[in-house]
Amino acid sequence: xxxxxxDPYAVHSIAPDAGGDAVAGRVVWAPAASLWQGxxxxxxxxxxxxxxxxxxxxxxxxxxxxxxxxxxxxxxRRLIHGSFESPRWLDYxxxxxxxxxxxxxxxxxxxxxxLRDWGQRQAACHxxxxxxxxxxxxxVWNLHGRLELDRPPRQILPPRVADDRFYRFLERxxxxxxxxxxxxxxxxxxxxxxxxxxxxxxxxxxxxxxYVGRLAHRTGPQSWLVETSGVQAHDVPWAAIPxxxxxxxxxxxxxxxxxxIGLYPGQAxxxxxxxxxxxxxxxxxxxxxxxxxxxxxxxxxx
Amino acid sequence: xxxxxxxxxxxxVAALIVGTSVGTxxxxxxxxxxxxxxxxxEFAPVVALGGFMYAPLPWIVGLLLVGLPVGAILHLCGAxxxxxxxxxxxxxxxxxxxxxTLTLAPTIADDAFRLAAVxxxxxxxxxxxxxxxxxxxxxxxxxxx
Numbered sequence: 001x002x003x004x005x006x007d008p009y010a011v012h013s014i015a016p017d018a019g020g021d022a023v024a025g026r027v028v029w030a031p032a033a034s035l036w037q038g039x040x041x042x043x044x045x046x047x048x049x050x051x052x053x054x055x056x057x058x059x060x061x062x063x064x065x066x067x068x069x070x071x072x073x074x075x076x077r078r079l080i081h082g083s084f085e086s087p088r089w090l091d092y093x094x095x096x097x098x099x100x101x102x103x104x105x106x107x108x109x110x111x112x113x114x115l116r117d118w119g120q121r122q123a124a125c126h127x128x129x130x131x132x133x134x135x136x137x138x139x140v141w142n143l144h145g146r147l148e149l150d151r152p153p154r155q156i157l158p159p160r161v162a163d164d165r166f167y168r169f170l171e172r173x174x175x176x177x178x179x180x181x182x183x184x185x186x187x188x189x190x191x192x193x194x195x196x197x198x199x200x201x202x203x204x205x206x207x208x209x210x211y212v213g214r215l216a217h218r219t220g221p222q223s224w225l226v227e228t229s230g231v232q233a234h235d236v237p238w239a240a241i242p243x244x245x246x247x248x249x250x251x252x253x254x255x256x257x258x259x260x261i262g263l264y265p266g267q268a269x270x271x272x273x274x275x276x277x278x279x280x281x282x283x284x285x286x287x288x289x290x291x292x293x294x295x296x297x298x299x300x301x302x
Numbered sequence: 303x304x305x306x307x308x309x310x311x312x313x314x315v316a317a318l319i320v321g322t323s324v325g326t327x328x329x330x331x332x333x334x335x336x337x338x339x340x341x342x343x344e345f346a347p348v349v350a351l352g353g354f355m356y357a358p359l360p361w362i363v364g365l366l367l368v369g370l371p372v373g374a375i376l377h378l379c380g381a382x383x384x385x386x387x388x389x390x391x392x393x394x395x396x397x398x399x400x401x402x403t404l405t406l407a408p409t410i411a412d413d414a415f416r417l418a419a420v421x422x423x424x425x426x427x428x429x430x431x432x433x434x435x436x437x438x439x440x441x442x443x444x445x446x447x
Contacts, residue, residue: 045393049386135404135411211414219412238414 008257020153043199070097083259102202105171120231216249224254245269307440391432
């Protein structure tokens with residue numbers, strides 16, 4: 001396992017002694033991301049006027065592929081938590097697909113994820129981090145804003161990732177990465193494929209990510225409590241399939257370093273199924289699951 | 303070859319008035335049903351009456367400020383069918399109605415199934431209003447539509 005992922009329960013870019021105050025701060029407008037998400041929403045509102053069954057199929061296929069391979073397995077389980085290892089070329093493919101989800105580049109994704117993860121482990125945190133604001137406020141904050149803490153923790157991205165030229169390229173050009181996909185879709189299926197395959201896909205993926213994340217920190221079944229954390233997680237069972245298993249979020253808070261998130265019978269986890277397939281093909285190894293992780297003292301049954 | 307549907311100022315005004323009326327009735331009906339599920343049933347008529355009194359203003363303002371410009375663009379593009387009207391109504395009304403609903407009853411958003419039902423019913427309301435507006439706004443005699 002790579003050095004910065006040695007502790008399967010750690011927030012890897014924020015050390016325990018990183019200081020910081022998770023409460024005091026304000027949310028400011030993030031112009032680039034806001035305009036980007038606004039454009040995707042506008043395209044989505046136009047998409048019904050260009051509906052075709054083939055465009056819907058393109059939407060479903062591309063949304064599924066980017067969320068499964070890119071976001072869930074690539075960004076979240078591999079890059080952020082290091083729950084398995086894989087060859088570099090596959091890492092790059094997964095991170096490109098994760099970037100195509102349209103949320104951010106890989107470096108910003110780690111930074112945003114880890115800040116939220118760190119905040120939720122504090123006794124108290126800003127409502128931006130805990131999704132405790134009202135519905136529309138939470139929506140606007142998360143899709144059009146960013147949190148500026150008065151005293152943020154020291155955050156150091158692992159050099160293996162931060163210094164990687166391909167990841168830095170993806171970070172600088174994350175919006176532009178849609179261009180080749182958009183051109184190909186336009187050439188093959190015109191405006192219909194373009195609007196459904198890019199705008200609607202990005203809008204649904206990003207908005208869905210926020211909405212499921214909001215639910216996962218507010219309501220739903222729980223199997224575990226992390227006694228030292230101020231914010232507890234919940235499962236969102238109906239979202240298990242569209243999120244590729246990520247919606248078993250209570251399990252994830254309990255076992256953040258596990259490649260397997262759907263732990264119990266009936267808990268669909270397509271992300272872990274893909275990792276198992278990759279393992280059988282020799283493309284994934286050191287796959288962590290709760291059975292192979294050390295005991296976690298702060299974990300209690302809900 | 304059949305002619306395109308035509309319109310004139312009088313038909314547009316009539317469409318706006320009827321669209322507002324239909325929207326108001328549908329919102330009042332929606333509130334009645336929602337109140338039956340959400341609270342003591344005896345309050346449902348009162349809630350519906352409140353909707354009937356307050357819904358016309360946002361509907362006419364929305365139709366004038368958003369529906370009319372969008373309709374003008376669609377008209378110039380030749381998209382004049384009732385189904386285009388229905389899709390436009392659904393797309394434009396759902397965000398507006400949802401903002402109102404979730405502002406008044408924010409806990410709906412914490413239940414994905416209730417939220418989906420609310421969004422779908424809003425889309426249906428908007429689609430009906432859009433269909434009616436497009437139906438009244440255009441003279442379809444001699445056309446294939």
